[in-house]
Amino acid sequence: MKRILDIGHTDLRLFLKHPSAFIWLFLVPFGFMYIMGAANSGPGDPYNRKPPVLIENADTNFLGRMLLSELSAQNMGLLDPTNRESAARVIQIPADFSENILALKQSKVKFRKRDGSAESDAALIQIRLVRALVAMNSHLLEAGTDTNSPGIFTESKLHAILAETNPVSLHTRFAGRKPVPSGFYFSLPGNLVMFLMMNLLIFGGSTVAAERRNGVIRRLMVMPVRRGEIVAGKIYGLMLLGAVQIVFFLTVGKFIFHVSLGANLPAVALVLLVFAWVAGSFGVLVGSIIAAPDRVSGLCVMASLLMAAIGGCWWPLEIGPPLMKTLSLCLPTGWALQALHQLISFGADLSAVAVPLAVLVGFGLAANALAARFFKS
Amino acid sequence: MSLLKVDRLSKSFGASRAVDGVSLEVQPGEIYGLLGPNGAGKTTSISMISGLLQPDAGEVLVAGHSFAADPQKAKRIMGVVPQELAIYEELSGRENLEFWGRIAGLSRNDARERTRELLAALTLTDRGNDPVKTYSGGMKRRINLGCALLHRPQLILLDEPTVGIDPQARQNILEFIGQLRATGTGILYTTHYLEEAENLCQRIGIIDHGRLLAEGTLPELQERLGGDRVFVMEANFENTAPDAWPGFRERFRIIQKSDRQLVVSAIGTRDPSDCLRELLSLPVRVENVTLKRPSLNDVFLQLTGRELRE
Numbered sequence: 001m002k003r004i005l006d007i008g009h010t011d012l013r014l015f016l017k018h019p020s021a022f023i024w025l026f027l028v029p030f031g032f033m034y035i036m037g038a039a040n041s042g043p044g045d046p047y048n049r050k051p052p053v054l055i056e057n058a059d060t061n062f063l064g065r066m067l068l069s070e071l072s073a074q075n076m077g078l079l080d081p082t083n084r085e086s087a088a089r090v091i092q093i094p095a096d097f098s099e100n101i102l103a104l105k106q107s108k109v110k111f112r113k114r115d116g117s118a119e120s121d122a123a124l125i126q127i128r129l130v131r132a133l134v135a136m137n138s139h140l141l142e143a144g145t146d147t148n149s150p151g152i153f154t155e156s157k158l159h160a161i162l163a164e165t166n167p168v169s170l171h172t173r174f175a176g177r178k179p180v181p182s183g184f185y186f187s188l189p190g191n192l193v194m195f196l197m198m199n200l201l202i203f204g205g206s207t208v209a210a211e212r213r214n215g216v217i218r219r220l221m222v223m224p225v226r227r228g229e230i231v232a233g234k235i236y237g238l239m240l241l242g243a244v245q246i247v248f249f250l251t252v253g254k255f256i257f258h259v260s261l262g263a264n265l266p267a268v269a270l271v272l273l274v275f276a277w278v279a280g281s282f283g284v285l286v287g288s289i290i291a292a293p294d295r296v297s298g299l300c301v302m303a304s305l306l307m308a309a310i311g312g313c314w315w316p317l318e319i320g321p322p323l324m325k326t327l328s329l330c331l332p333t334g335w336a337l338q339a340l341h342q343l344i345s346f347g348a349d350l351s352a353v354a355v356p357l358a359v360l361v362g363f364g365l366a367a368n369a370l371a372a373r374f375f376k377s
Numbered sequence: 378m379s380l381l382k383v384d385r386l387s388k389s390f391g392a393s394r395a396v397d398g399v400s401l402e403v404q405p406g407e408i409y410g411l412l413g414p415n416g417a418g419k420t421t422s423i424s425m426i427s428g429l430l431q432p433d434a435g436e437v438l439v440a441g442h443s444f445a446a447d448p449q450k451a452k453r454i455m456g457v458v459p460q461e462l463a464i465y466e467e468l469s470g471r472e473n474l475e476f477w478g479r480i481a482g483l484s485r486n487d488a489r490e491r492t493r494e495l496l497a498a499l500t501l502t503d504r505g506n507d508p509v510k511t512y513s514g515g516m517k518r519r520i521n522l523g524c525a526l527l528h529r530p531q532l533i534l535l536d537e538p539t540v541g542i543d544p545q546a547r548q549n550i551l552e553f554i555g556q557l558r559a560t561g562t563g564i565l566y567t568t569h570y571l572e573e574a575e576n577l578c579q580r581i582g583i584i585d586h587g588r589l590l591a592e593g594t595l596p597e598l599q600e601r602l603g604g605d606r607v608f609v610m611e612a613n614f615e616n617t618a619p620d621a622w623p624g625f626r627e628r629f630r631i632i633q634k635s636d637r638q639l640v641v642s643a644i645g646t647r648d649p650s651d652c653l654r655e656l657l658s659l660p661v662r663v664e665n666v667t668l669k670r671p672s673l674n675d676v677f678l679q680l681t682g683r684e685l686r687e
Contacts, residue, residue: 017468222428223480
């Protein structure tokens with residue numbers, strides 16, 4: 001055990017002394033996390049999305065303003081007029097909105113579609129618009145039936161009604177199937193899985209190949225240490241490197257990109273450490289099979305990118321064909337990502353990720369056995 | 378009891394027989410030189426003795442115990458210095474030594490203390506904290522050697538430890554190895570440098586094409602040539618057949634023949650002046666005759682028909 005720890009700690013020290021380590025462990029992942037997070041971000045959280053809507057309020061009177069505050073209270077993602085290009089829908093409040101209502105006439109609020117916007121966004125906005133209008137009518141009805149001054153609609157009277165606590169409240173959440181993680185909730189686990197696999201494959205594979213070439217592995221094998229201890233030490237060193245990467249990602253995700261890591265941080269850490277073990281074992285296996293360090297690096301980059309893409313690190317598998325989802329189940333990246341989304345985005349606990357964890361352990365055992373089998377001097 | 382006993386060790390790679398029935402012994406306080414050209418089978422022999430390669434046949438005994446029966450026990454007795462610089466270039470000399478000490482089984486404190494001793498013995502204390510990649514070739518070789526010595530092995534296997542370094546650095550390493558021998562350590566030393574084998578080793582085994590052709594002390598090997606002197610004749614030996622000269626084969630052993638040179642040793646104990654007179658009376662116009670002590674190269678020539686440096 002002592003020798004396993006010594007080999008692992010020395011390997012970690014060597015990895016961190018490598019000139020490219022800080023670039024690939026910290027700089028590039030940060031950039032990818034930011035770019036992919038920004039590119040995939042939708043407004044709001046996945047359970048309570050806020051598609052952006054532009055309100056064109058031509059009414060200068062108080063009822064126009066009151067409708068605006070009611071729309072805002074309904075969790076509508078109101079846009080600044082300068083951002084009109086990003087609006088999913090436009091709501092137009094006519095100039096005579098207050099005048100008509102105060103005259104007890106009907107007033108039509110226009111709800112316009114914008115080209116290229118999603119129907120699901122429209123549905124959300126429409127629901128909130130209807131709820132806002134119902135709420136507004138309720139307030140008007142309450143003001144109109146007030147026994148002290150019936151039929152009189154003043155701004156102060158309506159504000160007083162609005163300020164009162166509503167005796168009935170309705171809390172809504174995304175119903176039906178689970179929402180697709182987006183923004184940094186997608187880019188954090190996706191990039192973490194991708195860079196863990198990539199870095200542990202490259203550092204593990206090229207280090208083993210290089211140490212075999214310069215004779216360090218041969219030297220280890222003539223020392224009073226068993227081959228299994230050497231393999232375990234190498235994998236342990238890679239897991240430590242993975243832990244550095246995991247801590248960096250989770251810290252940046254939480255404190256810079258404000259990703260809530262869910263209530264099960266220990267479960268998240270467990271899934272990631274098991275995945276680091278799988279990736280480290282694959283790294284040692286690749287280095288044991290392929291002799292040239294340069295070829296190892298090239299192969300590892302290609303393999304990790306392919307595993308990341310098919311595993312769902314680059315785009316949500318929900319938007320692809322069913323075949324992609326099936327393919328992702330053949331790879332450890334797919335299972336790791338599935339478990340992380342469950343824990344981070346959907347608030348699941350450890351028992352909910354037992355199957356992905358068991359599959360990852362299976363991958364790890366297989367890779368471990370193969371690495372031990374093919375490890376040579 | 379021998380520290381190392383190698384008995385009829387053999388190894389083939391496909392159709393090529395890399396080591397063919399090599400047997401040797403190393404005693405405590407002895408440096409045994411395994412001398413041979415590149416590709417002779419020296420490194421393959423060391424690899425089998427240290428457990429890196431599985432022999433096809435033969436046995437290795439370390440301090441009287443079969444290596445195969447308990448490899449870990451044998452490895453604790455051994456220190457192996459590989460031919461290549463098997464060290465971490467990014468780490469300092471001190472970090473390298475401490476790491477290999479812990480791998481050899483020392484505690485953290487013992488590894489640190491032993492590292493301090495070895496850095497001093499290898500005259501590297503001043504540079505101990507510098508990364509190895511900043512060292513000269515000779516300094517790297519010294520660290521490479523030191524990494525095998527942390528656990529004070531009784532038996533050291535040195536595989537060409539002075540390859541590619543300058544004469545001064547080589548001399549430093551040879552002196553250090555001589556000091557190790559003085560402490561009772563047994564050393565198996567492979568080399569293709571004649572001078573190293575002649576000056577450093579108490580016994581020498583000559584290996585070529587995987588076979589141990591001869592072994593013994595330097596005088597014993599020289600004796601194979603017929604005594605302590607050889608004659609180097611210079612003449613035009615083109616189209617001549619010395620074996621056909623009357624009585625020549627009965628009196629002289631040919632060590633080497635080329636168009637311009639014939640190297641021979643006398644058979645039996647005879648006066649050198651008689652030998653000289655006989656050589657000058659041969660049916661060839663001799664331009665020059667040199668009398669010299671036989672070197673290991675002459676022994677190698679006689680055994681293989683070619684020079685070690687070829």
